[in-house]
Amino acid sequence: xxxxxxxxxxxxxxxxxxxxxxxxxxxxxxxxxxxxxxxxxxxxxxxxxxxxxxxxxxxxxxxxxxxxxxxxxxxxxxxxxxxxxxxxxxxxxxxxxxxxxxxxxxxxxxxxxxxxxxxxxxxxxxxxxxxxxxxxxxxxxxxxxxxxxxxxxxxxxxxxxxxxxxxxxxxxxxxxxxxxxxxxxxxxxxxxxxxxxxxxxxxxxxxxxxxxxxxxxxxxxxxxxxxxxxxxxxxxxxxxxxxxxxxxxxxxxxxxxxxxxxxxxxxxxxxxxxxxxxxxxxxxxxxxxxxxxxxxxxxxxxxxxxxxxxxxxxxxxxxxxxxxxxxxxxx
Amino acid sequence: xxxxxxxxxxxxxxxxxxxxxxxxxxxxxxxxxxxxxxxxxxxxxxxxxxxxxxxxxxxxxxxxxxxxxxxxxxxxxxxxxxxxxxxxxxxxxxxxxxxxxxxxxxxxxxxxxxxxxxxxxxxxxxxxxxxxxxxxxxxxxxxxxxxxxxxxxxxxxxxxxxxxxxxxxxxxxxxxxxxxxxxxxxxxxxxxxxxxxxxxxxxxxxxxxxxxxxxxxxxxxxxxxxxxxxxxxxxxxxxxxxxxxxxxxxxxxxxxxxxxxxxxxxxxxxxxxxxxxxxxxxxxxxx
Numbered sequence: 001x002x003x004x005x006x007x008x009x010x011x012x013x014x015x016x017x018x019x020x021x022x023x024x025x026x027x028x029x030x031x032x033x034x035x036x037x038x039x040x041x042x043x044x045x046x047x048x049x050x051x052x053x054x055x056x057x058x059x060x061x062x063x064x065x066x067x068x069x070x071x072x073x074x075x076x077x078x079x080x081x082x083x084x085x086x087x088x089x090x091x092x093x094x095x096x097x098x099x100x101x102x103x104x105x106x107x108x109x110x111x112x113x114x115x116x117x118x119x120x121x122x123x124x125x126x127x128x129x130x131x132x133x134x135x136x137x138x139x140x141x142x143x144x145x146x147x148x149x150x151x152x153x154x155x156x157x158x159x160x161x162x163x164x165x166x167x168x169x170x171x172x173x174x175x176x177x178x179x180x181x182x183x184x185x186x187x188x189x190x191x192x193x194x195x196x197x198x199x200x201x202x203x204x205x206x207x208x209x210x211x212x213x214x215x216x217x218x219x220x221x222x223x224x225x226x227x228x229x230x231x232x233x234x235x236x237x238x239x240x241x242x243x244x245x246x247x248x249x250x251x252x253x254x255x256x257x258x259x260x261x262x263x264x265x266x267x268x269x270x271x272x273x274x275x276x277x278x279x280x281x282x283x284x285x286x287x288x289x290x291x292x293x294x295x296x297x298x299x300x301x302x303x304x305x306x307x308x309x310x311x312x313x314x315x316x317x318x319x320x321x322x323x324x325x326x327x328x329x330x331x
Numbered sequence: 332x333x334x335x336x337x338x339x340x341x342x343x344x345x346x347x348x349x350x351x352x353x354x355x356x357x358x359x360x361x362x363x364x365x366x367x368x369x370x371x372x373x374x375x376x377x378x379x380x381x382x383x384x385x386x387x388x389x390x391x392x393x394x395x396x397x398x399x400x401x402x403x404x405x406x407x408x409x410x411x412x413x414x415x416x417x418x419x420x421x422x423x424x425x426x427x428x429x430x431x432x433x434x435x436x437x438x439x440x441x442x443x444x445x446x447x448x449x450x451x452x453x454x455x456x457x458x459x460x461x462x463x464x465x466x467x468x469x470x471x472x473x474x475x476x477x478x479x480x481x482x483x484x485x486x487x488x489x490x491x492x493x494x495x496x497x498x499x500x501x502x503x504x505x506x507x508x509x510x511x512x513x514x515x516x517x518x519x520x521x522x523x524x525x526x527x528x529x530x531x532x533x534x535x536x537x538x539x540x541x542x543x544x545x546x547x548x549x550x551x552x553x554x555x556x557x558x559x560x561x562x563x564x565x566x567x568x569x570x571x572x573x574x575x576x577x578x579x580x581x582x583x584x585x586x587x588x589x590x591x592x593x594x595x596x597x598x599x600x601x602x603x604x605x606x607x608x609x610x611x612x613x614x615x616x617x618x
Contacts, residue, residue: 046470070466073500075493081459082466082497088398088448089467109490112453113460117441 011307018186019131019219019308026186027161031124032060034168035094039065045172046086048072048095050079056096056126057184076106083121084113092120092172099125099140099181103147110177115152118176128157128181129218129269130298130315135305141298145274147179148247154178154200155246157218157268157276162191163244166198174200181218190222196242203250205257209239212326213257216267217243217276220296220317224267227322234327246276251283258284258291263329265294269317272297294329296322332561335553339382343549346416347377348612351581353412355608357428357435359601364429364437367578367585367594369409371513371547372480375574376413378552379478379509388418391445395475398464400449402457402481403511407439410447410480419446455488457481458508462497465506465569478507484516486527492537495569499538502567507559508539511546513576517592530573539571546574582607 020026039045039061047061051074062069070086072079076097083093102110102125114121125143132138147155156171156178158164164183171178194206206221207228216224221242228238241257243250258264258280268276277295284291298315312318316325354369379399387393401410411428414420420435427433434444438452449460461479468475485491498506512530514521521527534541542558544551552574559570579585582604585594596604 046467068470070501072497073493075490075497077455077490078459078462078493078497081456081490081494082463084449085460085463085465086467086470087463088460089464089471089473091467091470093463108453109456109459112450113456116450 011310019312020186020188025189027189028186029057029060029184030161030164030187031168031182031184032057034165035061036064038169038172039068042092042172044090044092046070046091046093048079048083048093050074050076050097050101052097052126055184056124056182058096058124076101077109080106080109080121080123081113084109084117084119087114087119087121092122094122094124096124096126096182098138099128099143100138102179103140103143107146111150114177115150118152120175121177122171123177123179124182125179126182126184130303130311130317131183131219131269131308133306133308133311136302139303141271141303142274143181144246144270144276148274148279152176153247156200156244157181157246158183158198158244159218159221159242160190161187162189162196163198167200167244170198170200183219188222190225198244201245201248201250203241203243203245203253205253206240206242209237210262211236211330212238212263212265213260214238214240214265214267215243215254215257215276215280216240217246218269220267220269223317223319223322226319227326230319230323231326234323236326236330243276246279249279249283251287254280255283255287255289258293259289263294263326264291265296265326267296267322270297271300273300294325296325332554332557335550335557339553340550343377343381343553344612346381347373347549348608350377350409350412350416351608352605353415353422353425354408355601355604357408357411357425358596360426361429362598363593363595365405365408365593366596367591368406368511368513369412370582370585371576371578371580372406372409372511373412373581374547374549374552375480375509375511375576376409377416378549378556380413380417382553383478383556385475386417386419391419395473397475398448398477400451400457400461400464400477400479401439401447402449402451402479402485403454404438404440404450404452406480406482407435407437410439411435411444414444414446417446420444454482454485455490458491458494458498461506461508462494462501462503465498465503466501469503469505476505476507478509480509480511483510483512483514483521483527483530486510486530487525495534495537495539498569503569504567506569508569508571510571510573511576512573513578515578515590515592520590534571534573538568540566540568541571541573543573543575546576547580581611583611
């Protein structure tokens with residue numbers, strides 16, 4: 001008779017793990033479907049990818065409009081150079097790859113071929129920040145820091161499927177290049193519960209609160225809202241300001257919220273260097289507010305591989321860690 | 332394929348002579364610069380602008396135009412000379428080359444100059460953009476062609492080969508590349524910096540219709556373009572003309588000078604350059 005031993009199941013990393021909570025309402029491939037819808041209304045819209053169509057939801061577009069989809073192979077310099085060339089002929093390209101490859105590998109092509117001539121090319125970056133447990137090769141923890149220095153480029157860090165669905169047609173309609181930090185696959189649907197619409201270049205106050213003000217972007221707005229609910233149980237009243245457009249930044253809306261006696265916290269799925277925190281800090285200093293701002297962000301280091309929930313907990317992006325940080329700050 | 336007629340060849344040689352002359356005019360403003368490259372590439376530029384391209388000088392953005400992309404931004408001095416020959420840039424404006432507020436900066440940029448399709452200069456970009464333009468034009472039913480000018484130094488860049496693969500994969504028969512093989516790059520002779528040969532075999536293996544010609548032989552250049560015209564529409568195959576050229580071509584003083592990426596020419600030498608250029612052109616015009 002053999003002895004059966006059961007080992008505890010290990011949490012494993014997956015390239016494209018969803019960060020949705022168990023049971024959370026989600027929407028499938030919002031970017032792909034939104035792009036098809038936009039393209040059906042505007043024949044100038046085309047889609048390109050660099051061998052990552054299936055992993056950036058571009059495959060939805062490729063299937064729906066195959067004659068307007070262009071596979072460029074695993075060649076990111078060609079992807080963005082060609083996107084520029086297509087825009088020069090009057091088309092509106094959406095070109096997708098992972099954020100790491102757009103930001104690190106193809107920067108020169110984005111900068112000189114797309115941003116300098118101010119072309120309407122929309123760069124779609126998958127796996128922004130810490131949305132894969134695959135390790136530093138695929139974790140674009142510094143993409144916004146890299147891109148914020150690029151003139152003409154609009155940077156959008158959407159929270160959820162609502163943001164993405166509403167952003168896509170606005171990105172197509174806006175002159176000049178944009179960078180979208182893509183959330184793909186089964187994307188949480190969060191902002192439909194609020195009186196909210198995405199407006200390119202605008203920050204929105206999602207909820208008011210007397211003790212703390214959160215300024216957040218990307219998936220951290222979802223966490224900010226969850227943490228605000230959790231903090232209510234501690235009798236802490238939290239406001240949440242969502243800033244999906246990182247550049248150009250809606251300083252007016254954010255500074256109006258920060259220029260109060262409340263504890264100010266920024267929350268971002270990005271390194272603490274060069275992202276939302278420093279964007280807000282710059283706005284605060286420029287306005288002469290003299291206001292302390294507490295960052296919740298990824299540390300300035302190459303991150304571990306592993307399961308996303310483990311890593312979000314480890315690096316302070318989980319709701320529990322946010323709540324603990326705020327309570328500690330409030331003393 | 333019939334050889335290009337003597338009248339056609341003479342017409343393009345005359346255009347090349349004027350392009351060289353304009354390049355010297357611009358070079359003298361700065362006292363130095365990429366004059367050697369401009370002189371070397373003048374026949375290629377003349378064949379493109381005076382024989383091949385469809386364009387409207389008074390409307391450089393006309394939708395039906397063929398696109399000529401200067402990937403090698405530093406060859407702008409030669410490109411401006413060709414744009415002057417084409418009537419797109421006034422000849423009188425050439426003397427502003429490289430000066431403050433000029434529309435003719437040292438490195439070619441689309442936002443500065445009418446007729447300049449792209450901002451080259453960061454090398455290895457032009458062919459990637461050309462692939463996108465060729466795709467975009469084809470998608471929109473345009474019969475316009477795309478010609479991308481690149482250099483042998485740019486064959487060092489991996490992006491050039493990404494684009495070469497992409498053009499073949501997407502069967503871009505409306506795309507032609509011209510490579511100026513002057514065997515010289517910034518740090519010295521190409522074969523000492525990074526060996527790119529065998530260049531012909533490389534392009535052939537990437538699926539391109541490949542011809543290698545003397546890039547200072549106008550007749551050979553025109554014949555190469557004629558060969559492309561005779562087949563590309565049916566083949567869907569991108570074409571490349573590999574052009575062996577001589578730095579400083581047409582001006583013996585510069586042809587024989589030690590080769591340099593950025594050539595210094597003394598004040599008193601400019602007139603000698605012009606005289607040598609004219610003597611050479613007139614002496615062989617009827618040959």
